[in-house]
Amino acid sequence: MSGTSASLQPPADAVTPVRHPDAPAPGELLGAHYGECFGCGGEQPHGLHLQARAGEGVSLTAEFAVRPEHQGAPGLAHGGILATALDETLGSLNWLLRTIAVTGRLETDFRRPVPVGTTLHLEAEVTAVAGRKIYSRATGRVGGPDGPVAVRAEALFIEVKVDHFIDNGRPEEIQAAMSDPDQVRRARAFEVNP
Numbered sequence: 001m002s003g004t005s006a007s008l009q010p011p012a013d014a015v016t017p018v019r020h021p022d023a024p025a026p027g028e029l030l031g032a033h034y035g036e037c038f039g040c041g042g043e044q045p046h047g048l049h050l051q052a053r054a055g056e057g058v059s060l061t062a063e064f065a066v067r068p069e070h071q072g073a074p075g076l077a078h079g080g081i082l083a084t085a086l087d088e089t090l091g092s093l094n095w096l097l098r099t100i101a102v103t104g105r106l107e108t109d110f111r112r113p114v115p116v117g118t119t120l121h122l123e124a125e126v127t128a129v130a131g132r133k134i135y136s137r138a139t140g141r142v143g144g145p146d147g148p149v150a151v152r153a154e155a156l157f158i159e160v161k162v163d164h165f166i167d168n169g170r171p172e173e174i175q176a177a178m179s180d181p182d183q184v185r186r187a188r189a190f191e192v193n194p
C-alpha cells in the first residue's frame, strides 16, 4: 500500500505465513481469548465485543457493532475505538498461527465516518512472517461485507514469550487468569497453545 512506512514492509527474507494445523476451521468462531479483554471479552461491559471468525489460510473476518458508548463526535464512532477494533482483529490472527504476539506498530487510515448503529465488517490477513515479526493488514467496511472501506490498517506484531505478560501485567489480573480452573481459558488468556 502506498504511504506505508518502511518498517511495515516485510524484508526480502520474509516467508509466507503458515496456518497452524489446530487452528479453527474456516467459518468457525474464534471466541474471546480473555473474558476481560476490551476488544473481544464477553465479561467486559464497556468493551467492543468483537467476534472473529476464521477464514482461509491465515485470515479472518470480524464484526463490530458500533454502540453509543463508542462515540467520538456526535453520532460517530471514535477514531481510537476504530483503531482498537482493527488492532483486536489483527491480534486475533495470531491465534491462527498459534503464536503469542503483541502489537509493535499499527498504522491506520480513516477513509469514511462510521455512524453509531452500524456494523463494521472487518477482514484481516497475515501477509508475511520474518523471524519474530508478523506483518498483517486489515480493512473495515460499512453497509455490509462488500460495502465501501471505512478504515484500514497495516501492522507489525512481535512474537513474545508468555513472560511478557507475567512480568509486566498487574499481579492481581495475572494471578486471576493463571488460577482459572478452566485450562483452555487459562491458556487462551495468554494465547498459549493449550
Ligand SMILES: CCCCCCCC(=O)SCCNC(=O)CCNC(=O)[C@H](O)C(C)(C)COP(=O)(O)OP(=O)(O)OC[C@H]1O[C@@H](n2cnc3c(N)ncnc32)[C@H](O)[C@@H]1OP(=O)(O)O
Pocket (backbone or CB within 6 Å): 007, 033, 087, 088, 091, 092, 101, 102, 103, 104, 105, 131, 132, 133, 156, 158, 160, 189, 190, 191
Ligand atoms: C494475548 C494477545 C492479546 C492481543 C491484544 C491486541 C493486540 C494488542 O493490543 S497488544 C498490546 C499493545 N502492545 C504492547 O503493549 C507492546 C509493547 N511493546 C513491547 O513490549 C516491546 O516493544 C516489544 C515486545 C513489541 C518488542 O520488544 P523486544 O521483544 O525487546 O523486541 P525488539 O528487539 O525491540 O524488536 C524485535 C524486532 O521488531 C522490530 N520492532 C519492534 N517494535 C517495532 C515498531 N514499533 N516498529 C517497527 N519495528 C519494530 C525491531 O526493530 C526488531 O527488528 P529486527 O529483529 O529486524 O531487529
